[in-house]
Amino acid sequence: MDRPEVTQTTQTEQEGRTTRIPIPEWTVEVVAGPDKGKKVKTQDGLVRVGSDSACDLVLTDATVSRRHLEVERTARGLMLRDTGSRNGTFLDGRQVVQAYLTSGDKVELGKTKLSVKVAPRPTEVDVAGAESFGALVGASEKMRWVFTELRRIAREDMSLLVEGETGTGKELAARAVHQHSARRHGPFKVVDCNLISEEKAERELFGGLRAGDGEDREARGVFEAARGGTLFMDEVGELPLPVQGKLLRVLETREVPSLDGQPVAVDVRVIASTHRNLEEDVRQGRFRADLYFRLAVARVRLPPLRTRRDDLPALAQALAQTLRASITLTPQTLALFEGYEWPGNVRELRNVLERGALMEETGNSSWLDFLAQPSRRAEGQPPTTQVATLVGTLPYHEAKDRVLADFERLYFAEVMKTVGFDMKAAEQRTGLSMQSLYRLLKKNGLRLKDLKNAEGLEK
Numbered sequence: 001m002d003r004p005e006v007t008q009t010t011q012t013e014q015e016g017r018t019t020r021i022p023i024p025e026w027t028v029e030v031v032a033g034p035d036k037g038k039k040v041k042t043q044d045g046l047v048r049v050g051s052d053s054a055c056d057l058v059l060t061d062a063t064v065s066r067r068h069l070e071v072e073r074t075a076r077g078l079m080l081r082d083t084g085s086r087n088g089t090f091l092d093g094r095q096v097v098q099a100y101l102t103s104g105d106k107v108e109l110g111k112t113k114l115s116v117k118v119a120p121r122p123t124e125v126d127v128a129g130a131e132s133f134g135a136l137v138g139a140s141e142k143m144r145w146v147f148t149e150l151r152r153i154a155r156e157d158m159s160l161l162v163e164g165e166t167g168t169g170k171e172l173a174a175r176a177v178h179q180h181s182a183r184r185h186g187p188f189k190v191v192d193c194n195l196i197s198e199e200k201a202e203r204e205l206f207g208g209l210r211a212g213d214g215e216d217r218e219a220r221g222v223f224e225a226a227r228g229g230t231l232f233m234d235e236v237g238e239l240p241l242p243v244q245g246k247l248l249r250v251l252e253t254r255e256v257p258s259l260d261g262q263p264v265a266v267d268v269r270v271i272a273s274t275h276r277n278l279e280e281d282v283r284q285g286r287f288r289a290d291l292y293f294r295l296a297v298a299r300v301r302l303p304p305l306r307t308r309r310d311d312l313p314a315l316a317q318a319l320a321q322t323l324r325a326s327i328t329l330t331p332q333t334l335a336l337f338e339g340y341e342w343p344g345n346v347r348e349l350r351n352v353l354e355r356g357a358l359m360e361e362t363g364n365s366s367w368l369d370f371l372a373q374p375s376r377r378a379e380g381q382p383p384t385t386q387v388a389t390l391v392g393t394l395p396y397h398e399a400k401d402r403v404l405a406d407f408e409r410l411y412f413a414e415v416m417k418t419v420g421f422d423m424k425a426a427e428q429r430t431g432l433s434m435q436s437l438y439r440l441l442k443k444n445g446l447r448l449k450d451l452k453n454a455e456g457l458e459k
């Protein structure tokens with residue numbers, strides 16, 4: 001596709017008053033231990049350290065926990081936080097749960113020693129004043145910087161990799177980029193890479209013969225369906241390696257094979273998302289480097305909600321409005337929100353508000369209780385509905401919706417546990433298609449990994 005002709009509107013019309021903010025570059029480097037020499041150099045707001053491959057700095061040190069600690073760039077400086085490690089985090093020989101760091105500080109975890117350094121001269125960047133982009137809402141500097149980047153990237157026709165933890169708004173970001181691009185009148189298609197098995201890849205992505213249902217015929221793959229528009233490849237890091245090779249060929253040639261041997265040109269912008277650390281996957285040989293560079297021409301990372309608590313009031317208001325939930329956001333409620341870690345990020349906030357609105361109607365204020373004790377609430381373990389409090393206080397249909405919503409969460413968490421987290425077995429047990437199963441797990445914010453963690457199956 002030709003480079004889009006975009007009429008540039010003035011900044012004040014679309015982006016509000018811009019502010020210039022300093023973004024320092026900082027480094028977290030392993031200076032002692034089995035991973036000596038490994039480092040992360042970044043301008044991002046957060047560096048997560050641990051043995052889990054989704055961390056930004058992945059350590060092989062066996063005495064380090066999966067999610068051991070994180071360092072966050074805040075307005076007051078770099079904040080070190082132990083994220084529930086087994087063996088603790090130490091600064092100057094003293095165990096700390098949370099502490100501000102000064103450049104050059106050494107942090108110890110297990111057999112590893114890290115040095116955290118901030119570069120002397122920060123880069124100054126212009127951050128738009130607008131507090132939303134598409135359906136994304138955010139008033140924090142971190143989100144306004146993200147909006148500025150997304151707006152710039154939307155105008156160019158390049159591939160984009162959106163990174164971020166679950167529920168941070170990666171799909172919304174992709175949709176917003178599409179809506180602000182020259183392709184906005186074309187289709188926006190989503191493909192969930194969790195669902196792309198090696199056998200199905202060819203047909204689902206690139207089209208081909210539909211077999212097995214007695215009506216063999218040519219089916220359009222999702223690439224063809226997205227012609228002239230944008231293809232959002234959700235969780236691209238889950239693609240099996242052989243499929244990655246095929247995808248790379250299509251991105252390079254911009255053609256998909258057809259049955260009659262004539263290749264079909266596909267003019268599609270690809271936006272991919274991942275909750276993983278794809279660079280680490282490349283280092284480990286789990287993701288092709290050449291494909292990574294094709295997909296990550298532009299990269300945007302959506303910050304976790306716990307690192308932008310100043311977004312909470314605006315987000316809670318906006319979400320309550322879209323949910324048409326009548327909910328009182330008192331200063332006390334917001335204070336509880338601010339004290340909570342939000343492992344499920346904005347999706348979790350939305351679910352909490354939805355639940356809260358219904359509980360409030362029943363005059364039950366205990367819906368906020370779990371926020372006060374986040375450490376006791378294991379992720380992946382869904383809340384139980386207090387049916388008794390709904391009966392007689394909510395009209396039938398609303399009470400039923402409420403109970404069904406909680407039932408879904410409980411049911412799928414239980415089913416996955418029963419079948420040992422085997423998706424194929426869950427498909428059989430539930431009688432649902434794999435696609436519906438994934439959709440319902442996702443809708444209910446249930447990730448296999450979290451459910452397994454809750455059962456202590458993952459380290």
Ligand SMILES: Nc1ncnc2c1ncn2[C@@H]1O[C@H](COP(=O)(O)OP(=O)(O)OP(=O)(O)O)[C@@H](O)[C@H]1O
Nearest residue numbers: 135136137165166167168169170171172346347350
């Ligand atoms: N910045 C935001 N403003 C408003 N709503 C948001 C924002 N971020 C996320 N949401 C809400 O959270 C929900 C989840 O967002 P989305 O599906 O885009 O997240 P995701 O990062 O793609 O999640 P996953 O990795 O689990 O697929 C959305 O439906 C929306 O309600």
